[in-house]
Amino acid sequence: MKALLPWIETLRERAQAEGLTFPPVLFEEVGPEEMAMLAAYGGFPRRYPHWRWGSEYLRYRETYRYGLARIYELVVNTVPVQAYLLKGNTLLAQKLVIAHVYAHADFFHNNLAFKPIPKDMLSEMAHHAAYVERAMERHGARSVEEFLDLVLSLENLIDPHAPYIQRPQEEEVPKPQDRLRVRPYLDPYVNPPPEPPKEAEEGAKPQALPPRPTRDILGFLARYAPLAPWQKGILEIIREESLYFAPQAATKILNEGWATYWHTRLLLPLLTPKEAVDFAEMQAGLLAPHGLNPYRLGYLLLKEVEERWDKGRFGPEYEALPLGERLRYERPTGEGQKKLFQVRTVYTDLNFLEEFLTPEFALRHRLVSPEELPRFAEAKKALLFRLTNAGYPIVELVDANYQNRGELLLVHTYEGVELDLRKTKAVLENLHRLWGRPVHLKTVVNGKETLLSAG
Incomplete structure (x- = not known):
């Protein structure tokens, strides 16, 4: 060293x-x-x-x-x-x-994707480890590890945008005024959790729960599921760590x-x-061209951005030119470095590729052959779909008292790709184990809207 x-x-x-x-x-x-x-x-x-x-x-x-x-x-x-x-x-x-x-x-x-992410995770991960170890000592290593298996099978059921969202105080679910501020996984011990929703009396109009559709299903379960405090603590730990790693995947x-x-x-x-x-x-x-090499694709795209902005190859004037003239177009501007720092600050993979992965770039770097160019838009759309939500389906919890029975209703955002039914069944069964009541999911199967259920 x-x-x-x-x-x-x-x-x-x-x-x-x-x-x-x-x-x-x-x-x-x-x-x-x-x-x-x-x-x-x-x-x-x-x-x-x-x-x-x-x-x-x-x-x-x-x-x-x-x-x-x-x-x-x-x-x-x-x-x-x-x-x-x-x-x-x-x-x-x-x-x-x-x-x-x-x-x-x-x-x-x-x-900007990393701005709200905590920077003290070395110590936080150690706290998480100590918490789980204590739970194993008190409740048995096997039961805790089985619960970890259950929760880890659902670790992608988070809202990756949750750290960036700030809502007006009056829009939140009411909280007791005497709550003490502690780490999320310790909150169930320090602050009594609210009761899970129950069947309402006939004619009653219970408050909507959640108040709006949410992708933060783990967070909801950590707050409302009928679990022991140590189990809710583990749910918060898995959620917190998933949120920490989400910007890296994006x-x-x-x-x-x-x-x-x-x-x-x-x-x-x-x-x-x-x-x-x-x-x-x-x-x-x-930079070898094997599969989707992030080093190669990211590096070449950044070089492309630098070159385009240095040579003025951007904007309506450039976009109006035929492909052959675009490749010969040069107008020095010296803006390349400035643009690169802007890209570094405000872009994620999704909008980075959506904006700068062009047919000209794909041809120049042999990502596609001239014969494949007519299918470039379709291939690019498939790639962007893979990058959306880290490739996981987008699912929202819309009702925790479905049909007034305290059951969960989830909705899958269908975008032309159907769910893997085997995996979906396993996820619903694990959600049912956590919630203790039936769980339902609206999705599309064989082109028809379908309600899948567990429990």
Whole structure:
């Protein structure tokens, strides 16, 4: 690690001189075994006990052992930023990774998707682990792990936009005035939870619950489901961690493209001719055109944005030109860098690809052949659909007292793709186990509106 300290400082100064801004970054070298453990834990040294981490650890360890994959670095979105470097990397590889890390740190610090995300998750994850461990001591490891399995099967039933939404106080469900502010997973112990909805008397008009359709189904269950306090605490833990990782899933292509763009820009001027050749070989491997490579697609799109804005290839004047003239169109403006920083700040993968993934770009980089160009719009639509809500179906809870029986009614936002009925059945059954009453889902099956039920 000592040999890397001058490069850590040099690359930090270069990054800041180029306009990147980030909190302090702490670098640590770890071996392959520890890197596999950290990767399994999502970059955190401590997580709650569960078999899924062991399964992930074995996968990472074996793929490294057999040369199928190699984790060069891990970056954790905290303050200070925690970055892990793999021992055994060449000096050039470590220098590349350090520059890559600084760009990730800048992205975490400035992209609006990460603004409401807590930056103290190292300690928060440790609190979560301690909470679950205490629950295991009191209620039995098997019962707690089975409950974790149940909740983790529903971990995507969150509203990824919840941290950004602020509603007027009077629109919220009334809360007691003497509630104490504590961590969400401790709230059921400190503040008595409200009663779940019950069947109303004939002729009564119960207050709508939830007051408006919500995608935050885990949050609703943590508040209203007839569960023990320790179970509600675990629901809040899974929800909180899912919300923490949601922006990373929503910006994977842009984030990796940004880091690749900047490690190239920061490091290349510092390399010897021999190192430049080795760097080109490493870069070729990183940007290999296999599947949906987020490094390649993000990097090439950012280069495209920079070039278009530097050459004036944007706006109505450009869009009105035929394809052949667009490719030859040049009008120097010097706006490329300014546009890149704007993209880094306000875009996620969805609007990044929607705006800048054009037929011209796809042709130039051989994402499609000329014969496939007529189907480009359809392929792009399918890709954007995969990126919407991290690829999960969008489901809202619309009524927790369906037909005045205290049952849940969910509605699937149908956008031309039907649900996997086997998985849907399992989800409904698990929701029924948590809620204790029947659960219903409106969706489309075989082209017809259908009500699926469990319980």
